[in-house]
Amino acid sequence: MIVRGDAGTRPAAAYAARDPAREVRQTLPGAGPRRAWLRDGVALLAAATLLAGCTTLRSGYPKQPSTALTVRYDAAPARYVSAELDRHPGKSGFRLLASSTDALMSRIWLIDHAHHSIDLQYFIFQNDATGRLVAQRLLAAADRGVRVRLLLDDIALQHEDVMLGALNAHPQIQVRVFNPFHTHNPSMPSKIVQLALEGRRLNRRMHNKSMIVDGMAAVIGGRNIGDPYFDAGRDSNFRDLDVVAIGPVVEEASRAFDEYWNSDAAYPLDAFRSTRNSSADLSQLRPQLTGEVRAFAQSDYVRAVFEELPNGATGARPGPWLWGDGTLLADQPQKIEADRDEPALRIGPQLSRIIAGAQGEVLLISPYLIPSRHGVRFLTEVARRGVAVRILTNSLASTDELAAQAGYARHRRALLAGGLQLYELRPASGEMQHSGAAGRSSGVSLHAKAIVVDRRFVFIGSMNIDPRSKLLNTEMGVLVECPELAQEVAGFFAQATDPGSAFHVELRPGAGGAARLVWSWTENGVAASADRDPGVSEGRRWELGALRLLPIEGLL
Secondary structure, three states: OEOOEOOEOOEOHHHHOOOHHHHHHOOOOOOOHHHHHHHHHHHHHHHHHHHHHHOOEOOOOOOOOOOOOOOOOOOHHHHHHHHHHHOOOOOEEEEEEOOHHHHHHHHHHHHHOOOOEEEEEEOOEOOOHHHHHHHHHHHHHHHOOOEEEEEEEOOOOOOOHHHHHHHHOOOOEEEEEEOOOOOOOOOHHHHHHHHHHHHHHHOOOEOOOEEEEOOOEEEEEOOOEOHHHHOOOOOEEEEOOEEEEEOHHHHHHHHHHHHHHOOOOEEEHHHEOOOOOOHHHHHHHHHHHHHHHHHHHOOHHHHHHHHHOOOOOHHHOOOOOEEEEEEEEEOOHHHHHOOOOOHHHOOHHHHHHHHHOOOOEEEEEOOOEOOHHHHHHHHHHHHHOOOEEEEEEEOOOOOOOHHHHHHHHHHHHHHHHOOOEEEEEOOOOOOOOOOOOOOOOOEEEEOOOEEEEOOOEEEEEOOOEOHHHHHHOEOEEEEEEOHHHHHHHHHHHHHHOOOOOEEEEEEEEOHHHOEEEEEEEEEOOEEEEEOOOOOOOHHHHHHHHHHHOOOOHHHO
């Protein structure tokens, strides 16, 4: 079983603890341990035969390379951006998207005002209310003659195949999938078989997230496309961060997109024999999207948007930008093919150098925090130089990835003993104001990934602090030297770590002098504390303890 979480193809607890090939073998009759090797061979041969018989991916399907279009200044938005850049030569401009509703409506505004091209690269694109809203606006842009390129990772695609196939039928829309399974929208048994045979390849995913419009504006950060990422989920929503960017960093983002789009791992949707991408499919999709978007426009969500954003979304407003030297950081797509760690293919070393050079403060925001022993030593050494290292991550009560939380819990005591400060987001942030770090639903889970160093440098992107982001998935983000933007992200951190919004985890003296973990927070203004993970059942704690015993950290 695969859990669709932020960290990529993170195995669920039950899946991570077992061998998929062994599960396939156990469906066959056997005759005891001495003949296990024969049974293994028969099982894998049968699985390979089954896979070959139902493969729909044509690996040799012709793929036409394409690149970003030349930037043209023939429309009002382009002229506005050009004028802003002329006043800040060599700099990139940024606006923080902390509010989930602002993040959605800024994307919609940018899509609606595109004149030539839209390039989207996402790990998840869900077939839900907000996903279909974005799809409908992309279709409307294509009808205006805008070229749309949509690159999606294949692991999370389940109920999106019909919608994406129909969009792909439009002459102005191209859809490609990254590192795909051999079958389009495979069933769970098919996924298990393919993972058993090609686990090393399929365990590596494209986790990048970006949207580039007309080569002049880009949205880059941690959000996927789907209801939970825009505060439209029914049960739980993610607290996240993006930036809208203009300037030289957008050109860098376009080059990175082209590298992935033209890479060997990106397959046109037409390469699947089973893709439904006829003009009839598109004609059937149009009224469905139109009707659902009309219903969405009349929803409580949109009414709340007008109350929250009375002057429109950030992407729609003229006015000041936060200017600085911005760099687009992106792993190379070849990272998924590497047999061993090749630092030149990934962005981690560049971020480590920025953190290592900190003089006074480092703020780390990561929903999945699994630093490894080397990472603990690295951060401890930074703290020993007198640098205040403060970390915000999920609590056991707020996380959507229990296995990742088990990996974090193994290192929690060592991080605290090394002088770091830990804060864990609470699942229900009733005392927080709705300004990006709070949500409307009863459940809140952290999804933002950001780093602030000395209130001067700031990184916002898709990369978690865990082995999967470091070695398995591809990641991206923007690194900016801009005190004003760094201060805004620090403000997000301060609000999210307020005692009414997060648990502060500390080591305190216990019986016999042994240090004990203590969680402290405020509930309706009243101080509270606990000596075990708060806000969860005993069964949930037991599950966490069991997962901590499993040797699965390298998969997380």
